[in-house]
Amino acid sequence: MPGLLNSPAMNASSPATDVRTLLRDATVLLGDRLEAELLLLHVLGVGRAWLFAHADDVLPDASIAGFHELVKRRAGGEPVAYIVGQRGFWSLSLEVTPATLIPRPETELLVELALERMPKDAAVIDLGTGSGAIALAIASERAEARVVAVDASAAALDVARRNAERLGLQRVRFGLGSWWEPVAGERFDIAVSNPPYIEADDVHLGEGDLRFEPVTALASGADGLDDIRHIVEGALAQLLPGGWLLIEHGWEQGHVVRTLLESAGFIDVFTAQDIEARDRVSGGRSIPE
Structure with a gap:
């Protein structure tokens, strides 16, 4: 496999190469045709039909x-989203950087569940917004x-603000700080969060794309639940009567997150599964008036 980097098609000093050959050799090297196409589209600034x-x-x-350079970066493990600087989420194209978690399709379930439960004029908070994807x-x-998005990372908030401006969603308000800290005294109809939930010593943190993502957005204590506990403990004071808290978590954490919610005083506690039938989002609501 490494030898392909020195093949004629993958050598910038070789004779000019056609699109088909470039994509063929890059696909062999990366093992993924779509990734090869995304990298070439980024270099050329064209749409997929052009290929x-x-x-x-x-x-x-x-x-x-330029294409060879990007392929080499991807072959070295760097995520495509960071290489091209963007990732699709919901119906949006979002800027992402190494300061933000890469939005994943399974997180769209959190958006769906929130939309099902919120009034049209709801006050919404996204805790740990990263690129701003959920908010x-x-x-x-x-x-x-009325959407508020908070994050403890100033660099991540800068990315989220740029995404909001580019998408014409400047009405979203941003706050810098840890979890509920930036909105002390405010109350919301619904709170959503995709917090860190991986165990700090999980070997997967040193594998694949996770090696390049901010560890503070991935890991949370010995059992992965430190941040979820903090969010749950502070939630009832920040939610309006009947307000919902929805949290994404790991596929083996549904039971313990439900227990945390119930112990805190939430009612109608549930866990929703993703398209692969794995526990993905748990939530509950405060007692209505």
Whole structure:
């Protein structure tokens, strides 16, 4: 496999190469055709249909060299989302950087559950917003909602603000601080969060894309539940009567998160499964008036 990096098609000093050959060799190296296409699309600044219409085109040397560089970065393990600087989530295209967690499709379940439970003009808070994915997805679907997004990372909030501005969702308000800290005294109809929930010594933190993502957005104490406990403990004071708290968690954590919610005084506690039938989001609501 490493030898492919020195093959003619993957060598920037080789003769000009057509699109089909570039993608073929990159797919062999990466083991993923879609990733190869995304990297080439990023270099060329074109849409996916262009690749099929121009498969026999010979690209300029500068484009070939740029593509080779990105393929080498991906072959070294760097996530495609960080290489191209963007990731799709819900119906949005979001900027992502190494300061933010890469949004994942399974987190869209959290958005779905929130939209099902919130009034049109709901006061919503996204705790640990990262790139702004959850908050901006909700805001894009509920024009009358008052959405607040908080994060302890100033760098992550900068990314989220840029995403909000580019998407025309400037009405979303951002707060810097840990969990409930930036909104002390405020109350919400619904709170959503995709907090860190991996055990601090989990070997997976040193594997795959996780090696490149901010560990503070991934791991939370010996059992992975420190941040979830903090969120649950402070939630009832920040929720309006009948307000919902929805938290994404690991597939083996559904039972313990439900227990935390029930012990804190939440009612109608539940766990929803993702498309692979794994526990993914648990939630509960405060007692109505």
